[in-house]
Amino acid sequence: MPRRRIKKTTYHVTGTFKIPVTVYFCTGLRRLRINLDPEGNVIAHAPIRTTLSDIDRFVESNLVWIEKQKIKLEKKIHLPYIDASEQRRKARIIKARASAFLAVYDGKLPKKIYVRNMSSRWGSCSSLGNISLNVYLLDVEPDLFEYVLIHELSHLYYMNHSPKFWAQVSKYCPDYKEKRRKLKMYEIPKTNGN
Numbered sequence: 001m002p003r004r005r006i007k008k009t010t011y012h013v014t015g016t017f018k019i020p021v022t023v024y025f026c027t028g029l030r031r032l033r034i035n036l037d038p039e040g041n042v043i044a045h046a047p048i049r050t051t052l053s054d055i056d057r058f059v060e061s062n063l064v065w066i067e068k069q070k071i072k073l074e075k076k077i078h079l080p081y082i083d084a085s086e087q088r089r090k091a092r093i094i095k096a097r098a099s100a101f102l103a104v105y106d107g108k109l110p111k112k113i114y115v116r117n118m119s120s121r122w123g124s125c126s127s128l129g130n131i132s133l134n135v136y137l138l139d140v141e142p143d144l145f146e147y148v149l150i151h152e153l154s155h156l157y158y159m160n161h162s163p164k165f166w167a168q169v170s171k172y173c174p175d176y177k178e179k180r181r182k183l184k185m186y187e188i189p190k191t192n193g194n
Contacts, residue, residue: 004028007048014056019066021059025050032058036069038187079139081189090138091115094145098133101149107172108156119190122148122183125155136188144186147179 010023021034023044032055033045044055059066082090094115102109111129118124118134125131131152137145150172158165169176 004045010052012052012055014059015053016056017060017063019059019063021055023052023055034059034062034066036066036073038073038190040070040073042066075185076187077185078187079136079189082135087117087135090135094133094135094138097145098149101146105153105172107153110153110156119188122188123152125152125159127159129156131155134188136186140183140186144179144183147173147176147183151176 004026005028006024006026008025010025012021012023013019014021019042021042021044023046025046025048027048029045029047031047032050035043035045037043042059044059046055095113098113110125110131112131114130114132115135116132117136118132122134122137123132131149133148133152137148151169153172154165154168157168166176173179
């Protein structure tokens with residue numbers, strides 16, 4: 001797959017419904033895509049030669065989808081930004097919670113656990129067997145913290161999201177689908193607090 005690079009950014013308002021759109025014209029992109037940023041603004045990623053009238057038609061033909069996404073965003077729980085000293089304090093608590101969980105866990109153990117301020121993920125697992133947890137996990141329900149930890153520990157068995165991976169998650173967290181749904185209700189703050 002070709003690497004995408006943004007060549008030009010345009011701020012545009014569609015013709016009929018006057019929808020503001022930020023357009024990123026990208027190399028290596030084959031078709032037009034739209035999404036919403038965390039504030040509900042419409043973002044379009046377009047191949048280089050896409051015309052603004054094509055973007056208008058595409059955006060305006062997806063008005064129902066845009067409105068549904070805006071409703072979802074309004075229902076999200078926006079976590080407040082925490083400063084560096086508070087992040088360090090919460091990181092210590094998260095490490096202690098993870099250690100307490102691992103003391104009774106009977107599966108594969110990570111080599112190391114890190115706590116980081118991640119803007120888009122709750123956790124990650126490296127191919128080296130290290131797990132990173134988001135510092136904002138302390139601000140969600142405790143059972144969701146446990147789900148994220150189980151999710152990342154399951155990657156020690158399967159570094160993908162295959163049916164075998166989800167079966168591993170289900171072994172320790174049978175209601176993982178409900179927990180995933182609840183976790184999606186939370187919005188992680190941007191790393192700079194803006």
